Amino acid sequence: MISYPDALALLLDTAAPLGRETVAIDAAARRFLAGDVISPLALPSFDNAAMDGYALRAASDIVPAGSSFAVAAMQAAGDTAHALPGAEACEIATGARMPEGFDTVVPVERSERQGERVRFLADERRGQNVRHAGADIAVGARAFAAGRRIDAAAIMLLAALGIEEVDVVRRPRVAVITTGSELNAPGPLPPAGIHDSNGPFLAASLAHWGVEWLGRTRVPDTGDAFVLAMRRALEEGADLVVTTGAVSAGRFDFVPAALASLGARELFHKVAIRPGKPLLAARFADGPLVLALPGNPIAVAVGYRFFVGPVLRAMAGLPPESPTCVRLAASMPAKEGTRHFGLGTLACDGDGQQVAHLAEGQAAYRILPYTQATTWLSNVAASGATADAWPLDPADAA
Template identity: 75%
Template sequence: MISYPAALALLLDGTRPLGVESLPLASAARRILASDVHSPLALPSFDNAAMDGYALRAGGETIAAGSIFAVAAMQAAGDGTPAYPSAQACEIATGARMPEGFDTVVPVERSERGSGRVRFPAEERRGQNVRHAGSDIAVGARVLHRGRRVDAAATMLLAALGIERVEAFRRPRVAIVATGSELNAAGPLPPAGIHDSNGPFLAASLTHWGAEILSRSRVPDAGDAFANAMRDALDAHADLIVTTGAVSAGRFDFVPSALSALGASGLFHKVGIRPGKPLLAARFDGGPLVLALPGNPMAVAVGYRFFVAPVLRAMAGLAPERPARVRLVAPLGGREGLQHFALGLLEHDEEGWQVARVAKAQAAYRILPYTEATHWLTAAAGSDDAADAWPLDPADAP
């Protein structure tokens, strides 16, 4: 049996970033940037009004209360750069370009308009309510880092900069194989049958991460179905194959011998963790990595979160994830010598400090506590007062 840190090191040592592809911005949602992005222009790209009102040549540090200006024109958003060399004021709309030489905007609600003139009852400061060119982003500034996921905020920024294409890492190609003669799709169940939840869970999790699901198959514990599913994944040039079930040491746990017969080289089998101890990793020469997870739902959840997800990060050129450190309300417990992964809830104590509480009624077969938790918690043996907290979904991790 191998320790969790040693198992993870073996996985990551053999995993390299995938290739890079150029994508139109419209197709880049949730993709991982493969290079830094630098701004091709300044934002704002010109001085503009922050409010509807009147643009002025202030002529001093303040505009005296009761000042009256002749209004030369109206400057709307999208208008060009007209010059009003002899004018001292013009009406202006929010976002409109400041006329040449004008340096101040007084809001319309602090003005009195009449007969082509405007009066300002109160004293006003010079330079107010103007958004200056480059005050958000300077030309050439690095605005997004390599490894940044293209989320809605990044999309807004890229669109504002007029960037039409980005360089992103290729999506991992993943095949999912759930084993078990007892597994069934939704609908009426036969005697001793159960619904397959592991396959849908992995498909949803991997899709949310940004992986490309090549196939999702459900195979019985006998015959050639498993071997055929593996060959199909190899023919489809999968980067990663994730299987569930049939990986322990029972009579029907055929996955280790089947992978060996197909030519995969084992990296490890059985890890000092709970849940999920029978987990196996193997690699095909020049081909995909295989992560064979036990069949219990929480063993699959742990296997995905703490084995599959780190591999996906490495394929996307991301640094290893760093958890948050939290105070525990009560010890995690667990057996000495095993790395325990517990479902937990982040709360606040009476003084407002964030603390972590272990979710109740956890077991490898129980799914409901997973839906009620907010984080995974891990702690070294003997650590009773603090733990590492990991987001439930690795796609939400920084």
Template identity: 65%
Template sequence: MLTYAEALATLLKEAHPLETERVGLSSSLGRILAAYVSSPLSLPSFDNAAMDGFAIRAGAGDIPSGTAFTIAGMQAAGDGTTAYPGADACEIATGARVPDGFDTVVPVERCERMGDIVRLTQAEPRGQNIRRAGGDIATGAPALTAGRRIDAAAIMLLAALGIGDVPVARRPRVVIINTGSELHDSGPLPEGGIHDSNGPFLEAMLASWGVDLLARHRVPDTGDAFAHAVREAMHAGVDLIITTGAVSAGRFDFVPSALAALGARECFHKVAIRPGKPILAARFDGGPLVLGLPGNPIAVAVGHRFFLTPVLRAMAGLAPEKPLRVRLAEGHDVRPGLQHFALGRVEADAEGRQVARVQRNQAAYRIVPFTQANTWLTADGSFGEVVDAWPLDPAAAT
């Protein structure tokens, strides 16, 4: 049986970066930049006033209190005037271009105006209250790096630079197939029935990754509905098929044999992990990658977080994720010989230091501890004094 590290390495060999496309800024939120973006202009693009007041041609040294200047005009934000030849002062608004040769802006509240004359009420340092051209970013400087998830801050910068579209990694096309004759939508249940939670969970997590989810199927454990859903996904040209359930060793665990009959090449089946040991990966030559997750909800969550997430990162051209190393507040016994994934909480102790605690009463079928956790904790063989902590929502942390 493969270790987690071996299985992940095998899986990532099958996950290739997707091609690049360009999208408009209004459609770029959440997308992954596929290439470095350099600044096409400087920000600010010109020297401008940091506040309302008077722009002064101060010359050398500070300006003494009581110095008076003749006001040549008014410089408002958006005005195209670049110079007042022969003048030593002009009224100026916040954000307005500082005219050529003017080197200081004095706030209006530290001035006395009498008609066209302005007098300083205190000594003023030369060069103050001017936002210099390029003070934020210079022309040609790196604006955003490849692999950056475009968030609101990135959109603010791109818009300020006048960039209307950006190169991003294509969204992976995905189909989810949940197996189980016992699965039903919300509402009254028949005898022996349960509500499908895996499908909505995966759909929600994939939405935060911004994937192109083409379909989510729920199929019974008998008949050819599974094969039909797989063929339909392949015909649609998907990159990834995610299945849940029917990957273990029972009578109704048909997914491995069904995929083989459809022509899929098995990459691995069963990994030395807990929960999620029966996980399966397969590849259709020239077609999609298949990740078969067990049916228990927390095994699905582990499969998403520690197998599917690395695949999506690889498809987006992102580097491997690195965990946070955190001190464990108290010991936690686990079965030796397995890679363990546990829900936990990272909190501040009495001294304000970050410590991790493992959630109590965990099991592959128990969902409530998942809702109370704020991190995943991982350990190979045993939970020692220091553990790896991973965000619950990897897309939000990218």
């Protein structure tokens, strides 16, 4: 039986970053940048007014209350006039370009218009209320580093910079196969039947990551049906196949033999973890990586979070994730040499320090505690006062 760190190292060694492709920014959400993005222009691109008011050339550091200036023109947002020769002041709108030589904006609410002149009601500072060119980002500066996941904020900046397309890492092509003659779709259940929850869970989790979805297949406890599903995934060019169930050592645990019959090379089978010990990993030559998870729902959740998640990170070219060390309110059940994964919540104690509380009633078959948790916790020491804390979903750490 292999340790969790050794199993993870084997997986990451075989999960090479995928290639790159160019996409429009409208299609780039949740994708990972394949290279640095360099700003093609400065933001703002010109000095502009931060608010509606009056722009002027300040003659000193302070424009005294009661000062009066002739208003030469109105400068609106989008106006292209660069200069107002000989002008003392002009009315200006928020975002409008500052005329050449103008350096100060006085808010309209602190002014009094008197025909073609404006009088200021309070002392004003030279240089106030002006957004200077390049104050947000300079031309030639790095806007984003390779590996950045493109979120709505990134889309906003890319659009502001006039960037229409970006190079992103190709999305991994992923197929899911759930095994079990007892599994059923939603609806009335036959005697001894259960609803398939692992398939929908993996589909939702992988969609949140942003994979190219090849679909999921539910097969009964027969090796032949599983082999057909695997062959279909191979034909569709899967990069990763995730399976659930039939991976332990019982009569109906056919997955190891079926993968071997198809030519997959086993990387490991059984990991010193709880829950999820029977987990298996295999690799097809010039083909997909296969992660075969046990069938219990929380063992599937652990397998996705701590095996599939790191593989997806590696395929995106991201570095390994680092957990946060937190203090435990009560010790986790643990067996020396075994990595235990548990569900919990994080709260602050009276000193403002983060403390982890284990969810009650945890078991590999119990789903409700998972829905109430806010963090994964892991430890290897039976008497440890601390544990590693991880976001529930690996996509939230990317």
